[in-house]
Amino acid sequence: MFxxxxxxxxxxxxxxxxxxxxxSRFQKTRQRRRLRAVDSVVATLDAALAKQGQTxxxxxxxxxxxxxxAEMLPKDKYTIFDRKEKRYRKGIHKLPKWTRVSQRxxxxxx
Amino acid sequence: xxASYFRITLHRSAIGLxxxxxxxxxxxxxxxxxxxxxxxxxPQFAGMIMKVKELVRVSEVDRALSPKELREERRPxxxxxxxxxxxx
Numbered sequence: 001m002f003x004x005x006x007x008x009x010x011x012x013x014x015x016x017x018x019x020x021x022x023x024s025r026f027q028k029t030r031q032r033r034r035l036r037a038v039d040s041v042v043a044t045l046d047a048a049l050a051k052q053g054q055t056x057x058x059x060x061x062x063x064x065x066x067x068x069x070a071e072m073l074p075k076d077k078y079t080i081f082d083r084k085e086k087r088y089r090k091g092i093h094k095l096p097k098w099t100r101v102s103q104r105x106x107x108x109x110x
Numbered sequence: 111x112x113a114s115y116f117r118i119t120l121h122r123s124a125i126g127l128x129x130x131x132x133x134x135x136x137x138x139x140x141x142x143x144x145x146x147x148x149x150x151x152x153p154q155f156a157g158m159i160m161k162v163k164e165l166v167r168v169s170e171v172d173r174a175l176s177p178k179e180l181r182e183e184r185r186p187x188x189x190x191x192x193x194x195x196x197x198x
Contacts, residue, residue: 034164037121041163048114048151048170056153058160100122100164 022091023078030099031077031092035069038102066104081106115148115174116155122165134161148174 023031045059069077079089080103088110092098120140124132138158139147149155151170159168175183 037167038163041159041166041168044168044170045116045156045159048116049153049156051114052151054151054153054156056156056160058157062160097126100124100127102164 019093020091023093027093028078032069034099035072035077035104039068066102072104076104076106081110114151114170114172116151116159117146117148117169117171117175118159119144119146119167120165121167124162124165127165131162131165134158135165138162140166146180 042059042062045056046063049056049059067076075089078092080092080095081088082090082094092103095101095103118138118140120135120143123143124135135141138149138155148171149158159166
C-alpha cells in the first residue's frame, strides 16, 4: 500500500512519468537563490582580484555577457528556448542537471 | 598588498557532471561536500573557481586556516544554558 512498492500509476508498469510543464513557486524560489549564489561567487572573485590589481578573461567575459539575477527576465530565469516546442519555450527543469549548470541566455527575439 | 586566500567550500556534488568539471574539483582539492580548502588569490585559482562556480561557495579571507582550526570552528560551545520557563 505504502512505500516503494505502492501501486501508483507511474509504478505499476508502463511509461508514465509525469514532469510538470512549469516550475512550482518553491522551485522558482530555489532557482533564484541558486542564480544569486552564482552571482555572489562571481562578485567575490571579481572583488578579490581587483584588490590585487589582477584580471581574468573568463571573469570579464562573464560580467560582460551574463545578466545578474536581478537583471534577468522571469522568462529567462524559469524557461529555456527550444526550437521544437510550441511557442519555442519549455521549463528550465527539462534541462539536464539544471540545478547545477548556468543557463542564462536565450536567442534574441525568442 | 597583503596575501589573501579564497576560502572554497564544496556545496553541491559533482556527481553526473562532465569529467572536466570533476577534474577541476580534484585539482582544487575538493573531494566531498562541505569540504573546505584555501587557495591564494591568483587569476589561476580564480579561473578554476569560475569553472565550478555553481558548485562551490567562496569567500575571501586573509589567512588560510589549518584543519585543526576548521574543526574548532565547527565545534559547538561547551556546556549548556538554563532557559527560564515562560510564564503562561
